[in-house]
Amino acid sequence: MAVVTLEGVTKVFGASGRRSAAVRALDAIGLTIDDGEFFSFVGPSGCGKSTALHLIAGLETADAGTIRFDGVRVNDLEPKDRDVSLVFQSYALYPHMSVRQNVGFPLKVRRVPRREIDTAVARVAASVGIESLLDRRPRALSGGQRQRVALARALVRRPRVFLMDEPLSNLDARLRLEMRTELKRIHQASPVTTVYVTHDQEEAMTMSDRIAVMHRGQLQQCGTPAEIYRTPANCFVASFMGSPPINFFKGGFLARLLLNDVEGVVFRGLAPDGLSVGLRPEDLSVRASSSPTAKGAATGAATTGPWIPGTLRFVEDTGRERWGDVDCGGQMIRARISGSVANGRTQVGQTVAVDIVSTENIQRFDASTERRLCDEPKVS
Amino acid sequence: MTLHEGGLWGLRVSALVLVVGFAIGPIAWQLITSFKTDAALVRLPPFWPEPWTTANYEAVVQEPSLLRVLMNTLIVAGCSTACSLVLGACAAFSLSVLRIRGAQWILAGVLAVSMFPPIATVSPLYLVVRFLGLRDSLLALILLDSTFALPLGIWVMANFFRNLPPEVYAAARVDGCSVSGAFVRVVLPLSAPGLFATAILVFIFAWNEFLLALTITVTTASRTVPVAIAMFPGLHEIPWGEIAAASIVMTTPIVVLVFFFQRRIIEGLTMGSVKG
Ligand SMILES: Nc1ncnc2c1ncn2[C@@H]1O[C@H](COP(=O)(O)OP(=O)(O)OP(=O)(O)O)[C@@H](O)[C@H]1O
Ligand SMILES: [Mg+2]
Numbered sequence: 001m002a003v004v005t006l007e008g009v010t011k012v013f014g015a016s017g018r019r020s021a022a023v024r025a026l027d028a029i030g031l032t033i034d035d036g037e038f039f040s041f042v043g044p045s046g047c048g049k050s051t052a053l054h055l056i057a058g059l060e061t062a063d064a065g066t067i068r069f070d071g072v073r074v075n076d077l078e079p080k081d082r083d084v085s086l087v088f089q090s091y092a093l094y095p096h097m098s099v100r101q102n103v104g105f106p107l108k109v110r111r112v113p114r115r116e117i118d119t120a121v122a123r124v125a126a127s128v129g130i131e132s133l134l135d136r137r138p139r140a141l142s143g144g145q146r147q148r149v150a151l152a153r154a155l156v157r158r159p160r161v162f163l164m165d166e167p168l169s170n171l172d173a174r175l176r177l178e179m180r181t182e183l184k185r186i187h188q189a190s191p192v193t194t195v196y197v198t199h200d201q202e203e204a205m206t207m208s209d210r211i212a213v214m215h216r217g218q219l220q221q222c223g224t225p226a227e228i229y230r231t232p233a234n235c236f237v238a239s240f241m242g243s244p245p246i247n248f249f250k251g252g253f254l255a256r257l258l259l260n261d262v263e264g265v266v267f268r269g270l271a272p273d274g275l276s277v278g279l280r281p282e283d284l285s286v287r288a289s290s291s292p293t294a295k296g297a298a299t300g301a302a303t304t305g306p307w308i309p310g311t312l313r314f315v316e317d318t319g320r321e322r323w324g325d326v327d328c329g330g331q332m333i334r335a336r337i338s339g340s341v342a343n344g345r346t347q348v349g350q351t352v353a354v355d356i357v358s359t360e361n362i363q364r365f366d367a368s369t370e371r372r373l374c375d376e377p378k379v380s
Numbered sequence: 381m382t383l384h385e386g387g388l389w390g391l392r393v394s395a396l397v398l399v400v401g402f403a404i405g406p407i408a409w410q411l412i413t414s415f416k417t418d419a420a421l422v423r424l425p426p427f428w429p430e431p432w433t434t435a436n437y438e439a440v441v442q443e444p445s446l447l448r449v450l451m452n453t454l455i456v457a458g459c460s461t462a463c464s465l466v467l468g469a470c471a472a473f474s475l476s477v478l479r480i481r482g483a484q485w486i487l488a489g490v491l492a493v494s495m496f497p498p499i500a501t502v503s504p505l506y507l508v509v510r511f512l513g514l515r516d517s518l519l520a521l522i523l524l525d526s527t528f529a530l531p532l533g534i535w536v537m538a539n540f541f542r543n544l545p546p547e548v549y550a551a552a553r554v555d556g557c558s559v560s561g562a563f564v565r566v567v568l569p570l571s572a573p574g575l576f577a578t579a580i581l582v583f584i585f586a587w588n589e590f591l592l593a594l595t596i597t598v599t600t601a602s603r604t605v606p607v608a609i610a611m612f613p614g615l616h617e618i619p620w621g622e623i624a625a626a627s628i629v630m631t632t633p634i635v636v637l638v639f640f641f642q643r644r645i646i647e648g649l650t651m652g653s654v655k656g
Binding site for chain 1: 548550552554565570588
């Protein structure tokens, strides 16, 4: 178990060759992962998540910055001396060994007695559900089975740090949920520092103590799932975390919202130009509306809160919830379709009203820097 | 349509016959010749040996140095193969998997060195061998053959190592192997087909090597197969029949060897390691 600290860690690929081809996979990343913490990296493809894990594992060398385990600089340590285990995104099983040998390999290399290896392999195989596959070769396994073997090979040991690169990406939905629970159980039973990479934000939200959101090699925000969701540091974090994604309003549309008497709630004294406002779909609700025009109807609406008029263009039914895309004068707004409307009375093309159900989570960003604005801005 | 297909089929068959004939022809000719009597050798019709005779083979087998020469060649080829495989694998590993600065320049240099015509190096090498007192010894042949086979071996194996999934080597490192541990436990077993291919190439090269062997060997103590075959004519007129029989006898081991290991080469070992 260890505290993992990254200080200004930078990795540039292809720097020795032509300048134009250089990729900044990691750009001055600084963060601390606490002892026993379940920490996730999330971000879109190519943002540097795998690179970060490989640097912590010692498979790549940092071009700048320091990596510390428990305060001790490990930049120059060999992977084997860092005592980490890594689930590779591409599994990286040993094709010439059986599943049993694959899983037992980290122990065998460390000269653990045969008997102990056998019990450890049996235990971890049962935990990821590959007992029946132990005598097969990797080439005789399906993708999901291979991924569980890779997971088992990492879990067979108790290292200082677990590194997992999208370890559940290839499992079916039900198995993925089971494995999530199993990983959480293992982590709770003996909390080893775990660095987890996923592009599934729901997985990150449900499993992690803290999350780091990455974009183009840069750390966007680091915090608890609630912090990331409620107080995103910038537009990117706000739009990446949350499904369906957040709605952004700016420019002319915001000015029209002003006319619609919602300024008191939305703007709190800020001018609409230079402002970008984010509203999550679950804080918006679609309601059938008879009056097509906005201005007059706004004050006379049945609900007390502010609302936006529009036309329902598209309905997405997830089974549990229904989401509607509403065209509000050129701006598309994604909003939840509430129960009564969902009973078949709302049709595509119909005139509707989008209620702002909750004003608690309205996000305000500077439109040019895309940074978050303070929650209680000074009234100008 | 049918005509077209028929034409295509005919083309394929004739191409096949041509290639097979080209490859097998000389060996078949040699085989046929080895069963002819000296008198039948100089007449072309009949094509087949008129009286079949095993006299040539008897002469070869009764040749007292035969076993000695075969053993010599086996030792030279075997040891050269082992040497260049061990050295070559280590070199290829560091040049392909470990990220050594200027690896491509070193590889280019290796290739450039191997382009020297051997004849240009024979006399200096002879002087070196004589200086070391290794003339007419198997050790000298082993050393020289290994050196000459090394560039080829390095290239073939470097190519093979480079095409292994790099994550597998990385996984071994994370799982606790040192660089050499990962090399021995993971990279080498995965490269078995490449190693066998290299081994066979080097073995064949060393088995057939003529120029150096001719220069360095003096007696049957270190004479190898190609030299021995070339030395056959020494006695009276050229005994083509016996040369043919000797060629057959001495080439057979290597043909058997290649057939034996061929399956291992074709086998794909890396399947199933990484995604897609
Ligand atoms: N060996 C390499 N050589 C050159 N560029 C690389 C190398 N490895 C990664 N990169 C680049 O670095 C960037 C980050 O890659 P990385 O694999 O860390 O992304 P990722 O966040 O894991 O993405 P994904 O979710 O698709 O796995 C990418 O732009 C990638 O092209
Ligand atoms: Mg990745």
